[in-house]
Amino acid sequence: MADVDLSRLPPPQGLRVVTGGHLDPQALAELRAEAMRPSLEASGRFDPGRVRRRFLDRYDPTATAAFYDGSELVGFLVLRQMPDHLYLDHLYLAPTRQGTGLGAQILQSIQEEIARPSRQEIRLIALTGSPAGPFYERAGFQRTGSDGIDDSYRWRPQPA
Template identity: 40%
Template sequence: MDTGLIDDGARTADWTLRAATPADVEAVAELRAVVLRADLERLGRYDEHHVRQRLRDHFSVDHTRVVLVDGAFAGSIALRPRDGREWLEHFYLAPRLQGRGVGTAVLASELRAADARGATVALQVLQGSPARRLYERHGFTVETEDAIDVFMVRPAGGRVR
């Protein structure tokens, strides 16, 4: 289990990652709906049912880890092997924790593990999402994009800016 300590100057938070269980799907689906709502509405793509159902349809306990902060559910992250890459999926963090270094620490931990496996990591992020800056800081570059999505990739051992 990966763990860490975040000190944002206001308070310290302990974070851990644990394997997901089937019981986690609804909490992750609800968090997904909250986290993606503004971006999906801006893009004219928000559907209250679909945003949750898409997560339910693609949730895999084999590849998903749950983020806990101070022992409580705070988010999720998945790395799923596909097409010779590991796809970073379902990386959501509770809004109250965003901007405090937790997402950066979790992502760095997962990328170190992917680097140790020699894995290229790819992801899909919505156009205009502030999350893109986080991914760029961790060495992801744009591979392709369309009106809705930006597809990014990071080779094994990619540099962090």
């Protein structure tokens, strides 16, 4: 199974994309903890060490792209190639960049530059009750299930 070619992602306006071995996994884990904190605190489940470990234990630089404004890390994603779909394992933005349209721009790039040309659906999970669910629904994802902790979503490219 080939890795997803994240170099095909166009950089969001004013930002640069960094992939592969040039990434700092500790900085990515820290950004994840910052981004998830409000939703996890609201559900009574915030454990900063666990949030970081869950990312670092499965870190794969070949599936990761980070977004920088100068030297400032403002977001990252992890997109994994599965046998029959793409799995968006992570998409996090720094709290100061949330709600600016940056996440929608990144997600649209994944859909248009990677998923649609390869005719692959994208699947993901999002914490139940978090703002992530409505964000993905606005981008055309459909909720496909829930285990009470996480909701499952998928997006299918429509034929041209």
